[in-house]
Each structure stands twice: as C-alpha cells, then as structure tokens.
Amino acid sequence: MIYAGMFYIAAFLLVAGLVYKIFDYSRTPAPLKIPTTPAPTTQTGVVYRMAKEVVLFESLFKSNKWIWVFGWLFHFGLFLVLARHLRYFTQPVWFWVDIVQPFGKYASLMMVAGLAGLLARRFVVDRVRYISTPSDYLMLVLLIAIGLSGMMMTFVAHTDIISLKEFFMGLMYFDVQPLPQDPILMVHLALVATLMVIFPISKLLHAPGLFFSPTRNQADNPREHRHVAAWAARLDQNN
Amino acid sequence: MAAAEFDIPEIKDEIEIPKLREGVMAHAKSFIAGKPVQDFMGYPHELGEDWKERAIDKMGDLLGKYRSLKVFLDACVHCGACTDKCHYYLGTSDPKNMPVARQDLMRQVYRRYFTTAGKLFPKLVGAKDLTKEILDDWYSYYHQCSECRRCSVFCPYGIDTAEITMAGREILNHVGMGQKYSNEILGKVQKIGNNLGLPGPALEDTLEGLAEDIEADTGVPVKLPLDVKGAEVLLVTPSADFFSEPHVESLIGYAKVFHAAGINWTLSSHASEAGNFGLFNGNYETMRKVAMRIRDAALELGVKRIVVGECGHAWRVAYSFWNTLTGIGYGGNDPFSIELQKQLDPTYPQPQHICELTNDLIKSGKIKVDPSLNDDLVVTYHDSCNVARASRMGTEPGGQFTIPRELIKSVVNNFHNMADDTIYESTFCCGGGGGLLTDDLMEVRVKGALPRVTALNNVVKEHQVNFMATICAICKAQFTKVLPKYGFDMSMVGGVHQLVSKAIKLD
Numbered sequence: 001m002i003y004a005g006m007f008y009i010a011a012f013l014l015v016a017g018l019v020y021k022i023f024d025y026s027r028t029p030a031p032l033k034i035p036t037t038p039a040p041t042t043q044t045g046v047v048y049r050m051a052k053e054v055v056l057f058e059s060l061f062k063s064n065k066w067i068w069v070f071g072w073l074f075h076f077g078l079f080l081v082l083a084r085h086l087r088y089f090t091q092p093v094w095f096w097v098d099i100v101q102p103f104g105k106y107a108s109l110m111m112v113a114g115l116a117g118l119l120a121r122r123f124v125v126d127r128v129r130y131i132s133t134p135s136d137y138l139m140l141v142l143l144i145a146i147g148l149s150g151m152m153m154t155f156v157a158h159t160d161i162i163s164l165k166e167f168f169m170g171l172m173y174f175d176v177q178p179l180p181q182d183p184i185l186m187v188h189l190a191l192v193a194t195l196m197v198i199f200p201i202s203k204l205l206h207a208p209g210l211f212f213s214p215t216r217n218q219a220d221n222p223r224e225h226r227h228v229a230a231w232a233a234r235l236d237q238n239n
Numbered sequence: 240m241a242a243a244e245f246d247i248p249e250i251k252d253e254i255e256i257p258k259l260r261e262g263v264m265a266h267a268k269s270f271i272a273g274k275p276v277q278d279f280m281g282y283p284h285e286l287g288e289d290w291k292e293r294a295i296d297k298m299g300d301l302l303g304k305y306r307s308l309k310v311f312l313d314a315c316v317h318c319g320a321c322t323d324k325c326h327y328y329l330g331t332s333d334p335k336n337m338p339v340a341r342q343d344l345m346r347q348v349y350r351r352y353f354t355t356a357g358k359l360f361p362k363l364v365g366a367k368d369l370t371k372e373i374l375d376d377w378y379s380y381y382h383q384c385s386e387c388r389r390c391s392v393f394c395p396y397g398i399d400t401a402e403i404t405m406a407g408r409e410i411l412n413h414v415g416m417g418q419k420y421s422n423e424i425l426g427k428v429q430k431i432g433n434n435l436g437l438p439g440p441a442l443e444d445t446l447e448g449l450a451e452d453i454e455a456d457t458g459v460p461v462k463l464p465l466d467v468k469g470a471e472v473l474l475v476t477p478s479a480d481f482f483s484e485p486h487v488e489s490l491i492g493y494a495k496v497f498h499a500a501g502i503n504w505t506l507s508s509h510a511s512e513a514g515n516f517g518l519f520n521g522n523y524e525t526m527r528k529v530a531m532r533i534r535d536a537a538l539e540l541g542v543k544r545i546v547v548g549e550c551g552h553a554w555r556v557a558y559s560f561w562n563t564l565t566g567i568g569y570g571g572n573d574p575f576s577i578e579l580q581k582q583l584d585p586t587y588p589q590p591q592h593i594c595e596l597t598n599d600l601i602k603s604g605k606i607k608v609d610p611s612l613n614d615d616l617v618v619t620y621h622d623s624c625n626v627a628r629a630s631r632m633g634t635e636p637g638g639q640f641t642i643p644r645e646l647i648k649s650v651v652n653n654f655h656n657m658a659d660d661t662i663y664e665s666t667f668c669c670g671g672g673g674g675l676l677t678d679d680l681m682e683v684r685v686k687g688a689l690p691r692v693t694a695l696n697n698v699v700k701e702h703q704v705n706f707m708a709t710i711c712a713i714c715k716a717q718f719t720k721v722l723p724k725y726g727f728d729m730s731m732v733g734g735v736h737q738l739v740s741k742a743i744k745l746d
C-alpha cells in the first residue's frame with residue numbers, strides 16, 4: 001500500500017520536524033525584554049493578548065482589513081474543516097465533532113474563498129506581488145487544490161467514507177486496510193501528505209512561531225523583574 | 240561621496256501609499272567607518288578574503304543567541320500587512336524599504352544557508368547565496384531603518400524588523416563594514432563619557448553658564464550640580480541637552496523642577512550620556528558596556544534614585560534593558576543586582592522617567608505651574624517611537640502616551656493631538672532615529688519624515704498648532720533640521736520640559 005507508507009512517512013516528518021523546531025525555538029534564549037508596547041504587565045495578560053492574536057488575528061485587523069477578512073475566513077474555515085475531519089480518526093466519534101459536522105461542511109467554502117482572495121492579492125497589489133516568491137503562490141494553490149478536491153467529494157461525487165475511515169483507523173492501530181480506489185480521494189490525500197511534509201520546513205512555521213514571538217509573548221515588567229539569559233548572565237560575573 | 244541633490248517630497252492632504260519605484264534609494268549610503276574607529280570597537284575595517292564565512296558564522300552565532308531573529312526569519316508568511324507601514328517606504332517608494340522586503344534581504348541568505356527548503360530548492364523559496372551585491376544592499380537598507388518598530392505593531396506575529404536590522408548591522412560590523420556615524424559615537428561615549436565627546440571640565444563650565452543664565456532670567460539661583468556625592472537623584476540625560484537647541488531648554492526645565500521640588504540632584508561626568516548607540520548596532524556587550532557607566536556612577540555617587548531625561552531610545556534602553564544589563568531595577572537576587580538594589584530607594588520606580596517625576600510632582604501639588612504662561616502656543620505632541628512601542632511610563636500599559644500628555648496639558652492651555660493613525664502605538668518615527676541622524680543620510684531623513692510632517696501639517700492647518708513637543712533628543716535634532724525643508728519654522732519643535740520650564744513657578 002503506497003498510501004499507507006506515504007502517510008506514515010509524512011506524519012513522521014511532520015511530527016519530527018515540528019518537535020525539532022519547537023525544541024529549537026525554546027532552547028534559543030531571548031536575552032532582552034522586547035515586547036511591543038503597550039503590552040500586558042502580567043503573564044495572564046500575555047495569555048489574553050496571545051489568545052486575541054490566535055483567534056481574532058488582532059494585529060492583522062489593525063493593519064489591513066482585506067488581508068484580515070480573507071485570512072480569517074481561510075483559517076477559521078480550515079479549523080472547522082479539520083475539526084470535521086476528526087470523525088475519520090475517532091471511534092466512537094466525539095460528541096462535539098458530531099456537532100461541527102454541518103458547519104465543517106460549509107466551512108470549506110469559507111476556506112477556499114479566503115484562499116482565493118489571498119491569492120488574488122498576490123497578483124493585484126503591487127507591494128504584495130513584489131515580495132511574493134514562487135512558493136508563496138504554490139502554497140495557496142496547494143491549499144486551494146486540497147480544498148477543492150475535498151469539496152468535490154462532499155458536494156459532487158461522494159467517496160466510500162466507511163472504508164476510508166477503516167483505512168485511517170487501520171493506520172492508527174498499525175493494521176493497514178485498503179484505501180478506496182477513488183481518483184479524487186487519491187489526489188486529495190496525496191496533496192495533504194505533501195502539505196504535511198512541507199509544514200515544518202516552510203513559512204507554515206508561523207503557527208508555532210507566533211507562540212515564541214518575543215514581541216508578543218513577553219510581559220512588560222522589566223523594572224520589576226530582572227530578566228537575564230544564561231549566556232548574558234556570565235557577563236555579570238566578571239564585574 | 241557627497242550627499243546627492245534630491246527633491247523634497249510634496250506634502251499631500253493625507254498620507255498616501257506610493258507605487259513601487261525599484262532601486263530609487265540604493266544610492267543612499269552613509270559613510271563607512273575607517274580603521275581607528277573600527278579598531279577601537281574590535282571590528283575589522285575592510286572586507287577580508289574570508290568575509291563570506293565570517294558573515295555566515297556571525298549569522299549563525301546570532302541565530303543561536305536571539306530567539307527573536309530565528310523566529311522572525313522563519314515565521315513571516317509574506318502576507319504583506321506591513322508593506323505600507325514604514326515611513327521610509329511611504330517617503331521614498333523604494334520597495335526595499337517595505338519592512339518585509341528589508342527582512343527578506345537577510346531572509347534570502349538565511350534560507351540558503353540555514354534551512355532545508357532553501358538548501359534544496361533555493362529558487363522556489365527565494366533563497367540566495369550571499370554576494371557582495373547583497374552585502375551592499377544590507378549596508379544601504381539596514382541604514383534606512385530607524386528601528387522604530389512600527390512594523391512590529393501591525394505584523395500578525397509581531398515580527399520586528401528592527402531586530403533584523405540590528406543583526407544585519409552587527410554582521411556588517413564583523414565583516415568590516417561599520418557605519419562611521421554610530422561607531423564614532425560609540426567610541427566617544429566609551430572614551431569620554433558622552434556621545435558628543437564633551438570632557439568633564441567643559442561640561443562643568445557649560446552647566447555653570449546655564450545656571451547663571453537661569454538666575455539672570457528668573458532671579459532664582461537654580462543650580463545644575465555635577466558629580467555631587469550623596470545626592471538623592473542622579474539625572475542621566477542625552478548629552479545633546481547640554482548644548483544643542485532646543486534640547487538645552489528642557490535641561491533648564493529639569494533643573495527648575497528639581498529646584499522647585501527641593502530635590503537634591505546631580506549629573507555625572509562619568510555618565511554624562513543617556514543615549515546608548517549599542518542598541519542600534521545590535522551588540523549586547525557594547526550596549527552593556529555603555530550602560531555600565533551609569534551603574535558605576537550611581538554606585539560611586541551613592542544616589543538613591545536614577546532619573547532619565549528626554550530621549551527616546553535612551554528610555555527604551557533604560558526602562559527595558561538597564562535592569563537586565565546592569566541591575567538598575569528590582570527583582571534581581573544575584574550579588575551583582577543586590578549590591579545596587581540595597582542602595583536605591585524602593586518607593587520609586589528605578590529608573591524613572593523625568594516625565595513621570597514631574598507629572599507626579601505637579602499632581603501632588605509639590606510644584607506649582609501656571610499654564611497661561613504658555614498661552615502663545617498651540618501644542619501638539621509627537622510620540623517618539625522608542626518610548627511609544629518599546630517602553631512604558633507609570634503603572635499601566637499605555638502610560639507612555641497618557642503621562643506626557645497629562646503633563647503637557649497641565650502646563651499649556653491649548654493642546655491638539657495629530658491624527659489617530661499617526662500617534663500612540665501607530666506613531667511615525669521622526670525619520671532620524673536608529674543611527675540615521677547624520678548628514679550623509681539627509682535624503683533618507685527628509686523623505687522618511689514625510690508621514691509625520693503630513694500629520695503635523697494637518698493640525699497646523701486645522702488648529703493653528705505652532706509647537707510640536709517631543710521627549711527625544713534625536714527627534715528634536717532631526718525636526719529642527721528637516722522641518723525647515725518642508726517650510727516650517729525650526730523653533731516649532733521642542734521638549735516637554737521646555738514647556739514646563741516656561742510655566743513653572745519658582746520661589
């Protein structure tokens with residue numbers, strides 16, 4: 001089964017890559033206090049600030065309403081779609097996953113609409129065109145292709161969901177089952193595996209990166225708390 | 240290279256986002272530091288055979304020491320939200336002055352040498368080998384960034400281009416391309432004690448002269464004490480305050496405040512500079528060495544409080560970094576910090592901004608002011624970038640905006656803010672910050688001031704504003720030079736304590 005092997009490899013690269021990156025970010029010190037102020041003065045405040053960034057894209061909202069609308073449609077759509085997909089990996093299906101099913105179905109429209117908007121900006125706005133690399137376009141195309149192939153199966157040509165679920169449950173319990181031989185499904189899955197592999201070596205690192213961004217995750221309390229990185233503390237000893 | 244002739248941009252009704260004009264600012268290069276300057280700093284002064292390896296090694300070193308650099312180089316999604324946020328882009332329309340493009344100058348090299356994708360598929364992800372052309376671009380465009388952090392407010396991940404610029408300059412220093420202006424100043428402050436290279440005796444003369452002027456003017460013997468052991472307050476202020484106009488008017492203001500409040504204070508000849516250009520070059524050790532002079536002076540003089548004068552980046556370093564670098568602050572439990580902490584008075588914030596101090600004194604009625612003495616003025620306030628986006632005053636977030644305004648409104652009767660998207664956290668840099676305040680970058684400075692000047696022009700037209708107050712030595716120097724080019728009077732810029740100075744009642 002090529003697809004089974006493919007998913008094992010992709011999942012391994014995704015997890016190993018992300019674990020390494022997160023380990024690497026956390027071991028790299030932030031020697032100075034650099035929150036972008038005004039910033040919360042407490043750790044609780046930082047959690048609140050970060051939550052607003054993750055859920056509402058607060059800074060993006062301040063800076064550009066178009067990117068915000070498209071970006072938020074895409075991400076929130078993606079989130080619902082991913083939540084809906086959990087039904088292929090849980091048995092019995094968790095109750096909240098059941099609840100999001102109908103929403104997840106239409107969220108794919110949000111997602112693809114958002115992506116299309118973002119892609120259009122890359123062509124239309126001269127500043128964004130200037131900074132775009134081929135990978136920036138390809139990433140959006142890849143995600144749109146994933147979205148469209150998924151929507152084909154939801155809205156146009158249904159695939160054999162029962163045996164698909166058996167395939168994924170099988171992967172999870174190391175009991176490989178055959179994959180339904182549906183060309184649309186195979187394209188969809190191949191693209192998803194590609195995305196998984198790319199994730200830890202691309203700009204998709206913005207997802208973990210945000211949580212490690214010192215301008216957002218530091219509390220503004222430098223007069224009250226002395227903040228010293230290990231490599232910098234050694235300098236104090238020579239005085 | 241003499242600074243080229245250039246056109247002064249036209250002030251429009253609104254701040255406009257220009258169409259890209261590629262390469263129009265590539266020629267703007269500040270002078271490169273020569274041998275004596277670089278020798279003192281421990282950097283080479285010319286590119287050696289091995290400059291490429293040195294650059295990449297240094298980049299690797301910085302990536303290991305600064306999480307900001309590593310995360311910021313990885314996380315950018317090229318969304319473009321920051322592209323219209325930099326005053327240098329708005330003023331020059333050179334696309335490499337868009338924050339993300341400025342970052343990409345380094346990111347392209349980072350991707351090539353430090354990431355899997357860039358090693359395997361350089362074309363796809365825009366990764367490039369380091370070349371002399373790229374290095375020249377770094378030199379040009381990392382000296383067209385004032386490290387003002389405006390972009391970091393608007394980036395969804397808080398990517399702060401200033402961090403990249405600092406790293407870029409540090410790498411440039413290590414391959415022998417230091418900037419003359421900043422590195423000369425770093426030499427002076429370490430050898431003499433201030434950025435202007437004003438030696439102790441000259442400083443003493445200046446201060447005595449000022450005291451005489453004040454007495455002649457007001458009839459009150461206001462002193463400007465130097466190196467007084469056992470004083471309660473050590474005032475650390477940018478050295479421009481000692482002799483530049485309009486800076487010196489604020490220095491007179493501080494002196495009057497201390498006098499009126501009966502606070503025993505002193506300046507220090509050893510620490511006669513609040514500014515710290517180590518910040519601009521992204522070198523922790525240099526920044527620490529410069530800041531240590533203040534700790535040393537505080538210990539030597541035995542002061543109980545440390546107060547900082549009107550200077551933007553100095554306040555950033557003082558507020559955000561002094562505790563880290565030198566233990567000036569609270570919360571340290573190592574012998575190094577405790578030594579100083581047990582000397583300082585815990586009822587005051589350490590360090591304290593002069594605006595915090597004066598505002599408290601006025602609010603508690605310890606000093607008296609008469610705002611009608613400023614009735615000839617209609618005032619606006621320019622938030623300096625480092626104060627606005629990299630520090631705080633008071634106990635609440637945003638105190639850096641409210642406290643200076645509160646103070647201004649207590650000493651003047653006519654005050655108007657500029658447009659909302661040009662003040663507070665969205666404030667526009669004066670155009671001369673971050674080591675750009677040199678004549679060889681005049682074109683960058685004038686064009687970079689355009690957004691601020693546009694906002695100023697609107698309040699001038701609407702409210703007849705005739706004075707723009709600010710609390711930064713660089714802003715003051717920059718505006719007095721640049722505003723006349725746009726047809727404004729240079730005397731319409733000055734410090735907040737210049738206003739205090741006029742309104743304060745001395746007995």
Ligand code: HEM
Pocket residue numbers: 053054055057060067070071072074075118119136139140143204206207208210316317318395
């Ligand atoms: C913690 C989770 C995440 C947060 C907070 C987040 C946030 C953001 C924000 C604020 C943007 C910029 C605006 C935009 O262009 O949409 C962005 C862009 C992007 N995100 Fe995420 N994201 C997250 C997870 C993900 C995941 C899991 C993917 C995976 C597929 C993803 C894919 C993208 C892509 C492709 C872009 C670039 C869009 C463009 O090219 O313009 N994000 N993200």
Ligand code: SF4
Pocket residue numbers: 324325326327336337338341383384385386387388389390391399400401404668
């Ligand atoms: S830090 Fe300021 S000057 Fe530098 S790129 Fe950002 S907005 Fe421009």
Ligand code: SF4
Pocket residue numbers: 314315316317318319320321322338339393394395396397398
């Ligand atoms: S706003 Fe942030 S993520 Fe978007 S292009 Fe600018 S630096 Fe990159």
